[in-house]
Structures are given as structure tokens and as C-alpha cells.
Amino acid sequence: MIEEALFRAALAAEASGDIQGAIEGYEAILAKQPGCPEALTNLGVLASRSGDSESALLFYEEAVRNAPTFVPARLNRARVLMRTGDMANALGDLERVIADGSVEPSVHADRAHVLLMLGRPREALAHAEAAAARMPDRALWLVLGNALLAHRRPREAELSYRKVPEDGARMRANLGLALMAQGRFDEAWPYYEARYDETLQAHDVVRFDSMPCPQWAGENLSGKRVLVVGEQGFGDQIQFVRFIEVVMQAGAHVELICRPALASLLGTAPGVSKVHVSAPDALETTFDYWTPMLSLPYRLGVGDPRKTWTYPYLQADEAKRAYWKQQLAAWGGNKRKVGLVWSGAAGNSNNRMRSMGEANVIAMVNGLTDRNCFVALQKGLLLDSIEPLCRAGIIPLEDVLKDFSDTAALEAELDLVITVDTATAHEAGALGRPTWVLLFAGADWRWGDTLGEVRCVSYPSQRLFWRTLEETNWDRVVAVVRAGLQ
Secondary structure, X not given: OOOHHHHHHHHHHHXXXXXXXXXXXXXXXXXXXXXXXXHHHHHHHHHHHOOOHHHHHHHHHHHHHHOOOOHHHHHHHHXXXXXXOOHHHHHHXXXXXXXXXXXOHHHHHHHHHHHHHOOOHHHHHHHHHHHHHHXXXXXXXXXXXXXXXXXXXXXXXXXXXXXXXXXXXXXXXXHHHHHHHOOOHHHHHHHHHHHHOOOOOOOOOOOOOOOOOOEOOOOOOOOOEEEEEOOOOHHHHHHHHHHHHHHHHOOOXXXXXXXXXXXXXXXXXXXXXXXXXXXXXXXXXXXXEEEEHHHHHHHHOOOOOOOOOOOOOOOOOHHHHHHHHHHHHHHHOOOEEEEEEOOOOOOOOOHHHHOOOHHHHHHHHOOOOOOEEEEEOOOOOOHHHHHHHHHOXXXXXXXXXXXXXXXXXHHHHOOEEEEEOOHHHHHHHHOOOOEEEEEOOOOOHHHOOOOOOOEOOOOOOEEEEEOOXXXXXXXXXXXXXXXXXX
């Protein structure tokens, strides 16, 4: 039996905000009753709240080891594993909790979400549909909407999201994405502003530093100074920097904050007067307004964010181009020069679905070096992958590509870029380079409204190659691309 008096005292300390007192109370219980799952689990909760996921997992693991059927420990461990990206082990815990009879909607929603993150959208959709039918709940409607979006069923996703009260920021942000997927951009943008709502706690939440100047809400910009703040992924910023040209045309002086790896490249966009990698000094006197980058289409009243003005709207550095022109000629002579990217950033929620393996890219190009010179623009190569890539005739270049300006100069001298849905796809498109983009069926609105569409609305220089909803691997797409290279 648990030490009831000590446990009540520890709970009371926790409730009053005396975290150290609560910790000491749970530790006192463990001194008298080693392995007590309740005390261990509550210590895990406190560690998790403080951001110490490693300690939280140790507490939960000890609790599960001592009491394998103690649901709170296993469920809390699953949620920390989800937060740290260990989806496979999180799934194991969730399935054990469900097998033990849990009817808590959030547990089933978590399982469907983890299946999506593991690149198993069909299983995610089946589980979310079945669970939502049995136990209607906002968490299940949200994850069901996500699974429907992954199956290119945005209208059904919209209906699922609309079952959730609009006071929830996650509902509004996700509904915005579902409306964008239907091309209903004017309706979507106000909802999508919820992406940076301070109540959101998810891993993909957008956060901005406090700004002393007002946020732009569509006021007249003639003669004004505006600071645009980049947000989300590299690809998002490369796509949306095109809207700064429109802000400049409205009469504003525009400066940009972005991540250091993008600074040189985005500084070539029309309308950008200056680029910062951190907030400049004296914001309150230097700028009249600031704005999140992805709010520009909404505040400008542009609607469709795939629209372009100047195209191409980014430029490569000429000195760097000259270097790559000479280097590629030395490597490939008169052969077609082809750049390859097959995997995106591991932290992206769609990475398992959008990326392919090294075996796929080797199968795509192996034996085709008589006419083609292949270079890898891929980041994050492991040492043991370099040798098989080289044997297939792919030249790895990660060590010499330090930022997007370097990559842009190389892409400008390539005859073709072949890439999955990554920032490289956006960069090559923004540069106007011939690009083949390999897409999984659940790729989002920016690549077009119709599955199988070859033309890219966002980037006219690109050709799209799609996996179908039924395909669970890249084999057919790889074969089609290989045929195009022969």
C-alpha cells in the first residue's frame, strides 16, 4: 500500500507550488516504499514540466518496471517519447495502454498521431475514424482531420476540424491548412494566424520575440519602415520572401530577420533592403511595424501565396557560380550535371513520408554516369553512406556547402535538380532552375491542388512526380525518374 499520509502531503505541496517540497515528499515515500509507481510517476511529471525529459523517462521507466500495468506511468512515458521524437517506442506504450482497455479519447488520438509521424497514414486514418465514431472528442476530430489531409481529402478534413470549438488555436490553425488545400486562401489566412497563438504548446508552434513596435495589420505603408520576421522552416521562408516585393511596391522600406543560413540568399529577393540574423537595435524608433513573414499574403490581401511577381526572385552569387562552373566542368565535362536531394530535416513532422532512402537514390542513378554527372546536395550524410554513394557515381558535397548561398550557386550551374519536398526544392524553384520534385501523396497545398499534377504553380521551372495514395514506397517514382534520365 502507498504511504497515504506522505502522498497527500506531497500532492498538497505540489498543488501549492512548493515543487521542492513535493519532490522531497515523493522521495520520502520511495525511501519507505522503493519502487512505488505513484511516487515515481509524479516525480516524472515534475521533471517533464521542468523540461527535463531525460530524468522524466528514467522515473517512468522505473515505475513501469515495478508495475507494468500502471497506466499513468506508461502513458506519461509515451507522451515524453512523442515529445522527444521517439515515435516507435511511444507507439508501443500507447498500444499497451489501449490493449489494457483504455477508452480515453486522447490515448487513441495519440496513437493515430504517432502512426502519422511514423509514415503510416492509412493505419492512422483507420484508427482515428474508428475511435472518433465510438467516442466523439475534440482530440480525435483534430487528428482525424490531419489523417484526412494526409490522404488529400481536405474537404472532409475541414468538416472534422469544424466539429472542434473555434476557441482552440490548434483547430483554427489546422482549419486554415485544410482551406488552403482547397485553394480557399481568403478564408484560410485569418484562421492560420492562430499558428503563433501563445496557448499552443506543440513542437511545431511558431514563436516570436516581443517587439516594441506594433504588428502590421494592413495599414497604409507609404513611407513606412517594416521589419519582416522569418518563421518556420527554411523552405517556408524561401517561398514567402517573394511577398516582400509587394510590401516594397506599397511604398515601404523593408528589412528582414532570418536564420543565418538563409541571410545571404534571401538578401537577393526583390524589395529586401537589409537582412538581419537577430533583432536590430532600437526597434521602436527604427521601424513603424513588424510582421510575421507568413502573414504577408493575408495582410496584403493577395490570397494565393503561390503567385509570383518577379521570377525567378532569388539570385545566386556570381563569384560562387564561377567556381562551381569550373569545378563541374572538371568533374563532368560535357555531361548533364544533376544535383540530388533525397531526405529532409529529421524534425519535420512529414519527414518519414516525404523522404526516401539512400538505396532509392542509388537505384535511380546507378549505371547512368556515362551521360550524367551526379552531385549530392544532401545534408546530414553518415560516414558509412558515403562509400556506396561514391560507388554509384554520386559526388558528396556536404562539407563544402556551408549555407543556402553556396547551394544556390551550385544549383545555378546544374542542368537539373532532383529533390524530394525539402528547402532545396523551394530554393531551386525560386532560382528558376529546372527541377524534378518527388512528392508523396500527402504533400501540402503549395505543390498544387490535384494529385498527379505535373506543373508546379508555385515554381514554373519545376516538374512534379507523385507517389499515389496506394503506394507505400518510392519504387515506381524512382523507375519513372530513372527512365527520364536515360
